Amino acid sequence: MHSDVLKSKRTLLLIAAGLALSFLVERSGLVSSYVLQILMYVGINIILTLSLNLVNGYMGEFSVGHAGFMAVGAYMASIVTVWVFRNSLGWLAFPVAILAGGAAAAGTSLIVAIPSFRTRGDYLAIVTLAFNMIVKSLLENIEALGGPRGFLGMNRLTNLVWVYVWCAITIYIIRNFVYSNYGRAMLSIREDEVASNLVSVNTRQTKVLVFVISAFFAGVAGALFAHLVQFINPRTFSIQKSTDILVMVYLGGIGSIFGSILGATVYTVLLELLRPLGVWRWVVGPLMLVVLMITRPTGIMGLREFLGFVPREERAERRKEGTAIAAASR
Amino acid sequence: MPLLHVEQLTHYFGGLRAVSDFNLDLHEGEVVGLIGPNGAGKTTVFNLITGVYRPTRGRIQLDGKDLVGMQSCDIVSMGIARTFQTIRLFRELSVLDNVRIGHFSQARYSVGAALFRSGPFRRQEERVRERAYELLETFNLSRYASSPAKALPYGEQRRLEIARALASNPKILLLDEPAAGMNPNEIDRLLETIAWLKDRFGLTIFLIEHQMRVVMGICERILVLDFGETIAEGTPDEIRTNPRVLEAYLGKEAS
Amino acid sequence: MAEPLLSIRDLHVSYGNIKAVRGISLDVEEGQIVTLIGANGAGKSTTLRAISGLVRPSAGSVVFRGMELSKLAPHRVVEAGIAHVPEGRGIFANLTVYENLKLATYSRKDRDRIPADEERVFALFPRLKERLSQMAGTLSGGEQQMLAVARALMTRGRIMLLDEPSMGLSPILVQEIFKVIAEINEAGTTILLVEQNANMALKVAHHGYVLQTGEIVLAGAAEDLASDPRVREAYLGG
DSSP states (O other): OOHHHHOOOOOOHHHHHHHEEEHHHHHHSSSSHHHHHHHHHHHHEEEEEEHHHHHIIISSHHHHHHHHHHHHHHHHHHHHHIIISSSSSSGHHHHHHHHHHHHHHHHHHHHHHHHTTTSOOOOHHHHHHHHHHHHHHHHHOOOOGGGGEEEEEEOOOOOHHHHHHHHHHHHHHHHHTSSSHHHHHHHEEEOOHHHHHTTTTTTTHHHHHHHHHHHHHHHHHHHHHHHSSSSEEEGSSHHHHHHHHHHOOOOOOTTTTHHHHHHHHHHHHHHHHHHGGGGGGGHHHHHHHHHHHHHHTTTTTTTOGGGSSOOOOHHHHHHHHTTTHHEEEH | OSHHHHHEEEEEEEEEEEEEEEEEEOOOOOEEEEEOSSSHHHHHHHHHHSSSSSSSSSEEEETEEOTTTTHHHHHHHHEEEESSSSSSOTTTBBHHHHHHHHHHHGGOOOOOHHTTTTTTHHHHHHHHHHHHHHHHTTTTOOGGGTSBBSSHHHHHHHHHHHHHHHTTSSSSEESSSSSTTHHHHHHHHHHHHHHHHOOOOOOOOEEEOOOHHHHHHHSEEEEEEEEEEEEEEEOHHEEEHOHHIIIIIIGGGGO | OOOOOOEEEEEEEEETEEEEEEEEEEOOOOOOOOEEEEOOOOSHHHHHHHHSSOOOOOEEEEEETTOOOOSSSHHHHHHHHEEEOOTTOOTTTTTTTHHHHOOOOOOOOOGGHHHHHHHHHHHHHHHHHTTTSSSSGGSSSHHHHHHHHHHHHHOOOOOEEEETTTTTOHHHHHHHHHHHHHHHHHTTTTTEEESHHHHHHHHSSSSSEEETTTTTEEEEEEEHHHHHHHHHHHHHHH
């Protein structure tokens, strides 16, 4: 018990240290503004990857239009800061805008989720693909939102501290979800949906719930992104963007928080390093996806988790893993 | 009043009649067997009772409440649990998680409580964990708790499936060929387990089985299905000597 | 006597750190039915899987008609003349019964003999003939088992590996399937049979091996094993 308290203190300390560090890096000028920008992209991509991992990795469905939800979040948050708050209030308005972005994306996802989860099968991929395209062309055709030219006027409200905070919130919430009754239900759907329903799991409700949470965080990422680049247009949220997120999920590893952090970091940095390749660098993502699917379809971490992301009550069992089987086979 | 009342249950697959006018009254504490040739519609009856298929016609009532049209998860939560002909465990998940998922409908906390690990969440989770461990202990599986289900030997996987089914606190347990793939010696042990389960959990059992050792050994009453129709019903002794059953199902050597 | 058709020497197979088979040696003479009996997890299915190349042995040899099999890919093993009916059937659920049977003849050279074999299979399993155009996945469990055996017959291997053919079958079909096994054998196919129904298996087999935790603990003529008190107590239910 005593050591438990110590350990949870250590976790809090670690989180606080991260916060301080992000503040320091942001303000001190220790790194160039270019590196700072990359760090923020990494953070936003972690949120996107982790949230998609929920649907594709943990639940085993195949959603391919994550950028669509990101777009909804980006536009909604921008509308809130630019039109509602008229760029006043500064920092205070930002959390409201981010939450509004997440909520809008979550609301939109209900429209996608309810019809596509009514039946069993592979409809989700097609429906989400169509959704991504519809969002993009809708935005291109709404003149009030700038149409194809895009939406601007946002202040640069996003900084490394905000990105860090939202990353931490995303990881915390998703971890809690995964290690709960609902999370286990989500995993059982991946394993065997029919059996899941027949051991009392309400699979239909669980699927909608997971999808909505996933979209919420995509919306949050979109909001952060919009207030980082200060200019968004529909093209940013194309299938290409969705594919990038898929690559990060499958690179880092399905069903793993640590995997998503790894995948998002490696891929974001890699794309930056490959900048000299010019347009050819956009071949890298799809190509990596193909190679990964063939060679290691579950990704680097593939269903494994870094112990630090496992709640303490669950950890004891993980440690024993393997020893029981070895004992049993003897 | 019977615990489970099934009346004129009929089901078509396209033009094919899989089950026709199936009737069953299951009383509390009974062990009833369902036998019949392969393809006679036995598993279909299970699927109809548990809401996997919606019957074309007929009535299914548990404690007087209609089940037709309900989702499987709700039927299971009301007290009818089952196992499967071929093992359907959540293979990649731990043995403990398999059983905890069976407790799904009993962990009563909101999504919000889960996302922020509130007090009620922790208490409920602790309770679910304790009960899951109790079940594992009962089935002598607790030493495997953290191993993935797929790593268990076959016999243990069968036991885990029953443990998972019992997690939902059923009144009625449907067993679909529990002795499949077991040798006579293992079957004898299974019989002991089933008899003991029945008493320990106050269960009513309805089972499909081809191993006469099981059916004749524990069933008080047996129904025989052939081409979706009930061709015989009676005690093991009556069934054993029924000429129609001998011809369609048991064969000469069994008598 | 001539060299055995199939000869296994000191076979070891592991799954991760679990040793499923630990040094099994056995012979299958041409024209015989040889059965492996034992409890669940004794390594019976694993032995069959090692023969047909579905798992790689960590040590030992599998020699079939003078040819080392343990390094061959599964489809080469089939071409060499080994037909495996796996536990759980492994049929193609989304193909029709007929397509499943046709696929089995894929690597056969003696095309002209296929129609006759088809007739033979339909005579054995009239139920399958009634359901030729039905998707295999919609067959009942027992019918799928029949299809799996029928498919193995269609490959016309020199030896057939049968993994629990009676699993999930009604008593009458169990009797029938063992009759079929005897018939197939009389027509010239050698059979290696894994069965939980040890009573029936020992009745139909010439020779038997008893496996326990990955090792052979008893071997002998089938009738001797059937009357051995140790076997009776452990596997035949007293």
